[in-house]
């Protein structure tokens with residue numbers, strides 16, 4: 001056993017910043033919290049001393065409340081120092097939502113991955129695309145009922161309500177790049193699984209890791225298969241990313257994550273997340289040993305409480321991530337569809 005992974009998580013900053021306030025988590029690195037109108041009710045944003053002002057890591061969701069808090073911050077805790085640039089970790093609305101507005105309001109260059117930029121633009125160019133028949137068929141073929149299928153296939157419109165339009169140009173950054181922010185250098189890392197090409201920043205001399213949603217202290221980040229890439233293996237990519245982070249980053253790294261508290265214990269947490277997914281894989285494998293199951297059949301194997309259609313759509317997509325992963329690993333097989341529904345068995 002790796003003795004370093006025996007440590008437990010610790011939280012050096014247990015007091016969360018109130019909306020419009022900042023907490024300094026390292027010299028010249030400020031932590032901000034923006035409210036979210038969901039059960040997960042906040043997102044973390046970090047400001048990094050960039051010499052003449054502050055670089056921003058993630059924007060918050062695109063709504064009036066978050067706009068007002070940015071104005072409060074600019075007039076209050078940040079007064080006298082301008083904002084210099086905006087770096088966006090991934091295209092989920094809680095992170096990229098206000099990026100277009102912030103870039104325009106404060107005249108900021110926008111730095112993100114090409115996947116993030118194009119992913120966001122793609123939804124805004126054709127919000128109805130998710131409604132197409134091949135996407136509907138994907139959910140129905142995997143055993144999802146018609147009502148949930150209707151909700152899942154119209155999610156593109158919901159996304160646009162939470163995201164302001166991006167500017168026509170951006171500054172692409174990729175894994176392996178080095179970003180000079182103020183006096184610091186950050187390695188740009190990317191990790192898949194939660195979102196394609198999610199970017200993270202690592203400052204080696206100070207062991208500071210801006211992890212976005214890849215590693216959170218207490219939540220298992222959503223890892224889902226979507227209809228556009230029905231055979232995709234986001235869970236395999238996610239597990240690979242966790243293994244890479246454990247290999248490359250030291251155990252006493254301060255993790256500045258996209259939600260919940262900053263923490264120490266990266267190796268422990270990565271190990272817990274890997275074990276969590278392996279446990280789910282084992283439950284699915286066990287259920288498929290006795291009879292062929294569709295992905296929808298397997299949802300109650302993993303999720304024991306009643307789910308509304310929205311929760312069901314995420315639960316289903318998570319289950320399918322485990323199925324696709326295990327099919328690639330040779331632990332499960334697809335059977336020939338019966339009555340239009342695809343089912344999985346153990347070999």
Ligand SMILES: [Zn+2]
Nearest residue numbers: 090092195213
């Ligand atoms: Zn996310």
Ligand SMILES: [Zn+2]
Nearest residue numbers: 092094213258
């Ligand atoms: Zn998030």
